[in-house]
Structure formats: C-alpha cells, structure tokens
Amino acid sequence: MFLLIYSTLFALTVVFALGVLVFRNTVKSAISLVFTMLCIAANYLLMRQEFVAFIQVIVYAGAIMVVFLFVIMLLNLREPESPAWYLRGMRYWGGALAFLFFFVLAWGIQVFSVADLTPGAAALEELRRESGQAEVTQLATLMVTRYIVPFLLTSVLLLVAVIGAIVMARRKDEDGRDITFDEDEEGA
C-alpha cells in the first residue's frame, strides 16, 4: 500500500515537473510548478517531516508562487515561450549534457552504499522518543542554539532583499529617467 502511494507520488512529481518544462504558456508552467511543490510536500509527509512539509506548502506553493504569478500577470506575458537560440545547436548539446549529468548522478546513487547509514524511520522514532519533544520544538531549539549565526544572517539577507527589490522596481518619471533621491526630496 505504501509502495503504491509512493510510486503514484513519484510519477506525479515527475509529470508535473515535466509540465514546467514543456508548457509554453508561462501561467500553465507556474501552476504545474505549484503542483510539483505540493507533491514534494506530500513526499516530506511520507518521510514524517511534518514541519518541513507545512513550510513547503505555505512558503513555496503559497507565497513564492503567488509572487511569480503576480509578476507574470502584471507583465502580461502573452507571447508563447519559444526556445532560446543564442548558441547554435545549444538545444541538443544542452540536452545531451543534462542527460549525461543525470546518468552520472544516478550511477553515483546506485553505487552509493546505504549499508553504513542508520535505517531511517527507526532512528528518527528513537530520537523523538528519547527527547520526548515534537519535531517543531527540536527544530526551533536547534535553530536558536547551534544555528543562531546563520539564523541572524538570514534576517540581514531578507532586509537587504526587501530594500533591493524596492530600489530595483522603483517608478521612473515621464521621460523614462530614474527618479533620484535628490529630485525626490525637491518634489517633496
């Protein structure tokens, strides 16, 4: 039963991901990406990583993809997608290289020894039982103890991103010139 659910999920994930690639309409492509992310979230649930799964749905499928769709509709990109031709034969060489990449990685995974890894679910259950805490509590504790520096750096990154996005998408005046801060102050 588990295997049936898992294989269905596997197939669905790959199909939706291929949808991102083959749809020429950007909106359809984005919707396909949302479903890929939902399938990946279901995969996380099967691995009993509930918190990561919820964050995947809320942040990725919710917030980030809404921003994507918002920009697609704001720019009103009607023209259908067509492949890039800036290098001769790039499509075929690129495809060949990507598949070579895939086969090298798949080969690496095949020869990778799983014998010396702790079998998963048992170890995770063990960890939870001995600490007696939920996954979220453990993650939060780790986040503000061992990973406190990256956590704080992340806040700086987000601040920079917010300011950068505002500066980039700022409005320009009628002549198409950038509104500088000086002119802004004069106008005010």
Add this chain to the structure above:
Amino acid sequence: MEPVFQANLILSTLLFTIGVLGVMWKRNAISLFMSVELMLNAANLAFVTFAFQLGLLSGGILVLFIMTVAAAEAGVGLAIFIALFRVHRHIRVDEQDMLRG
C-alpha cells in the same frame, strides 16, 4: 524504507535535471526562474531524504535556510524583471546585452 531512500535520491536527480534543461531551453526570464526554483526543490528533497535516513534534524534546518534564500532571490529577481520590462517591453534573456539600460 530503504527503497524510498534510493528512489527519493533518483527523484531529486530527475527534478534537478529537468531544472537544468529548463534553464538551457527557455528564453523567458520568468520561466528560467521557475526552473531554478525546481532545482532548489530538488536539493531540498535530497536534504530531507538524507536527514530522514540518518535520523538527523539538521536537514530540516538547511531546508528552512534554502527556502529563505529562495524567497529573497524571487523578490529581488522579479523586481529586476519589472525594471527590465519597463525599458525593453519584454524579458527575453537572449536579447539582453546591456548592463545599464
């Protein structure tokens, strides 16, 4: 559970390859960005799979950081596309050859 471990790594590789193909085959900047998101998701999947297999929690933490970086990247990138669209009226990446437009 062991077949799931291998299968998830294969799935992650497949998603990453599809993302790479998208970056090379598409010319619309937003489609390119969506392919990059696909690759980030593939990396997240590999992280969570390993975290599950080894019974560690650090994988989940790394996934949270990756999501934050992806959100920041999407915000700044899409702002750049809006600025680009104002100047050129399109965002086809193969026709962009100016650093200052």
